[in-house]
Amino acid sequence: MQITVCVAVAPSTETKVKIAPDGRSLDTTEVKFELNVYDEFALEEALRIREARGEGQVEVVTVGDGSQKEEVRKCLARGADTAVILKADIQEADSASIAAALAARIGAGESRIVFFGKQTVDGDNGRIPAETAVALDWPLVAKISKLSFDGDHFVAHREIEGGVEIIEGDLPAVFSAEKGLNEPRYPSLKGIMAAKKKPLEELPVELGAARTVTVDLQLPPARPEGRIVGEGAATAAEVVRLLKEEAKVI
Amino acid sequence: MPQGILTFAEQRDGAFKKAAYEAVSAGAALKGDFGGAVSAVVIGKGVQEIAPQLGAYGADEVLAFDQDFLDKYSTEGYGRALVQAVQAKDPALVIVPATSMGRDLAAWTAAKLGMACAMDSVEIGVEGGKARARRPLYAGKAFAWVEPKDGPLLVAIRPNVFAATESAPGTAAPVAVQPLEFSADNLRAIVKDITAPAEAQLDVSEADIVVSGGRGIGGPEGWAPLEELAKVLGAAVGASRAVVDAGWREHAAQVGQTGKVVAPSLYIACGISGAIQHLAGMRTSKVIVAINKDAEAPIFKVANYGIVGDLFEVVPALTEEFKKVL
Numbered sequence A: 001m002q003i004t005v006c007v008a009v010a011p012s013t014e015t016k017v018k019i020a021p022d023g024r025s026l027d028t029t030e031v032k033f034e035l036n037v038y039d040e041f042a043l044e045e046a047l048r049i050r051e052a053r054g055e056g057q058v059e060v061v062t063v064g065d066g067s068q069k070e071e072v073r074k075c076l077a078r079g080a081d082t083a084v085i086l087k088a089d090i091q092e093a094d095s096a097s098i099a100a101a102l103a104a105r106i107g108a109g110e111s112r113i114v115f116f117g118k119q120t121v122d123g124d125n126g127r128i129p130a131e132t133a134v135a136l137d138w139p140l141v142a143k144i145s146k147l148s149f150d151g152d153h154f155v156a157h158r159e160i161e162g163g164v165e166i167i168e169g170d171l172p173a174v175f176s177a178e179k180g181l182n183e184p185r186y187p188s189l190k191g192i193m194a195a196k197k198k199p200l201e202e203l204p205v206e207l208g209a210a211r212t213v214t215v216d217l218q219l220p221p222a223r224p225e226g227r228i229v230g231e232g233a234a235t236a237a238e239v240v241r242l243l244k245e246e247a248k249v250i
Numbered sequence B: 001m002p003q004g005i006l007t008f009a010e011q012r013d014g015a016f017k018k019a020a021y022e023a024v025s026a027g028a029a030l031k032g033d034f035g036g037a038v039s040a041v042v043i044g045k046g047v048q049e050i051a052p053q054l055g056a057y058g059a060d061e062v063l064a065f066d067q068d069f070l071d072k073y074s075t076e077g078y079g080r081a082l083v084q085a086v087q088a089k090d091p092a093l094v095i096v097p098a099t100s101m102g103r104d105l106a107a108w109t110a111a112k113l114g115m116a117c118a119m120d121s122v123e124i125g126v127e128g129g130k131a132r133a134r135r136p137l138y139a140g141k142a143f144a145w146v147e148p149k150d151g152p153l154l155v156a157i158r159p160n161v162f163a164a165t166e167s168a169p170g171t172a173a174p175v176a177v178q179p180l181e182f183s184a185d186n187l188r189a190i191v192k193d194i195t196a197p198a199e200a201q202l203d204v205s206e207a208d209i210v211v212s213g214g215r216g217i218g219g220p221e222g223w224a225p226l227e228e229l230a231k232v233l234g235a236a237v238g239a240s241r242a243v244v245d246a247g248w249r250e251h252a253a254q255v256g257q258t259g260k261v262v263a264p265s266l267y268i269a270c271g272i273s274g275a276i277q278h279l280a281g282m283r284t285s286k287v288i289v290a291i292n293k294d295a296e297a298p299i300f301k302v303a304n305y306g307i308v309g310d311l312f313e314v315v316p317a318l319t320e321e322f323k324k325v326l
């Protein structure tokens, strides 16, 4: 069984956001990039499926400008077999154009399981998995927190407001991972050594035009200066009074 | 030329979600900006009965997809119905709530239609007759205006941000039951069941008040004071990632960059330090109250009202005070 894991290399969640001079993108000069948090769960799940089946290959794919190499290498160190960087200028790309490139790669291969993270921590979109599923004409099972197989038949769990949906279907399928799907492993020293010899290919691709464009990026309005009302339980009455009379939220 | 506004009114088990009224009201508030009518789409089983209610929130008409096999949400079932509705109405703007269901539906529908899409938006604008939306990026550390390169825009709106306004109380909207251009055979991934916790819990993303706990609680026990406070306020109980990772609370309760982004009118943070990833998930709350024994904790920088002290003393005192005024 061939499994593809699509990953993004995204700004660290610790990033203090600064706006670039163009007024519509992130100033990345001091930003640390790392594997998108949710994609760690996606990769881990793919590795576990390969291990449970005792056969198969896990391929990691990212669409990027080439600067993603180091993070992609770490995916190989964790246990992926091969990796591909679909090389393109992604500055002006959107979910649809990236998904088209991913779907072309996946469609030409042998994979019948494709994993994504539920969303990137920079764009917070969660659209690429759906765009890819539609381009491949495969079912989409997004935001899953549990997955099991009986051959080609799968049962997945998705948390919704106040409950869990139990979803069933058959491969091929596109899945996206929610936090909690599994506990991702750390790369072992052996894995890190092995990763140096694993294939990491770079393939130039042409990206289609974006449908959705960002025209303006701004920092959120500052919250009013924080205010400490007082110390200890004795302050409770005053805070409740302020909530009722000043803030009027209760 | 696309015209008018199409809104998706989410329902589960024959009852509209508050987010449905928010979506319809958001559409009604923009009526006229794109010409045409404000239509609502309802998908499910037996939904014809409830569909007329949307008139009160400003829907001029309701398109109902009423089928036994649409009883539970499925990406392809609801997605194909919404695609069909969009193709029938050719709207300039489509509004879907950014709930679990709505986000899934919006992403798939936009893909299927090749439409521009703005997720989790907090504002909808009009620029030169074109719809645009303002949405958080980096979990709310920045906000972007996004617009379609050309053509219509599908906007998923963040729950609790847009008002649900009964602009025409008592008005029943005309309902047009839609013939289906697809069947149950088109659904490849199916929701077989929905399990709910024994005691129905209010979700942090839906609640108007959230009481959250962090590592300051000290363990899986010790949540009783927070639960008591939440009960008095009709609030949901949230958690920091530290306590979720420690297994003290369910992941569903996690607030923050890798949990839920919430915007309640009141957020009470108890024993939470205020890490950047936690702030990202709650900093757009209208009012923030923080209780922490460390006066230097970063949470106090965003708190409208901070109390320095031991949460095990302060929280019960708050509960008693709220009881007096509620």
Ligand SMILES: Cc1cc2nc3c(=O)[nH]c(=O)nc-3n(C[C@H](O)[C@H](O)[C@H](O)COP(=O)(O)OP(=O)(O)OC[C@H]3O[C@@H](n4cnc5c(N)ncnc54)[C@H](O)[C@@H]3O)c2cc1C
Residues within 6 Å of the ligand: A013, A037, B213, B214, B215, B216, B217, B239, B240, B241, B242, B243, B254, B255, B256, B257, B258, B259, B260, B270, B271, B272, B273, B274, B275, B276, B277, B278, B281, B291, B292, B293, B294, B297, B309, B310, B311, B312
């Ligand atoms: C990739 C990534 C994603 C992340 N995503 C999230 C996320 O989505 N959500 C999230 O919350 N975190 C997230 N984090 C974790 C975040 O960085 C912090 O580690 C976490 O928020 C800390 O949780 P905490 O405030 O409960 O614990 P701590 O930071 O340990 O703070 C506990 C606080 O409780 C106070 N305290 C202790 N005892 C008492 C008492 N008796 N009374 C009153 N106060 C007391 C202490 O003074 C302290 O300020 C993420 C981290 C990473 C790296």
Ligand SMILES: Nc1ncnc2c1ncn2[C@@H]1O[C@H](COP(=O)(O)O)[C@@H](O)[C@H]1O
Residues within 6 Å of the ligand: A006, A007, A008, A009, A036, A038, A039, A042, A061, A062, A063, A064, A090, A095, A098, A102, A115, A116, A117, A118, A119, A120, A123, A124, A125, A126, A127, A128, A129
């Ligand atoms: N540039 C990219 N290349 C490959 N996969 C990506 C890329 N960007 C995002 N993804 C994948 O798509 C998921 C959702 O991203 P998004 O729809 O942008 O929020 C991520 O968690 C990744 O799995």
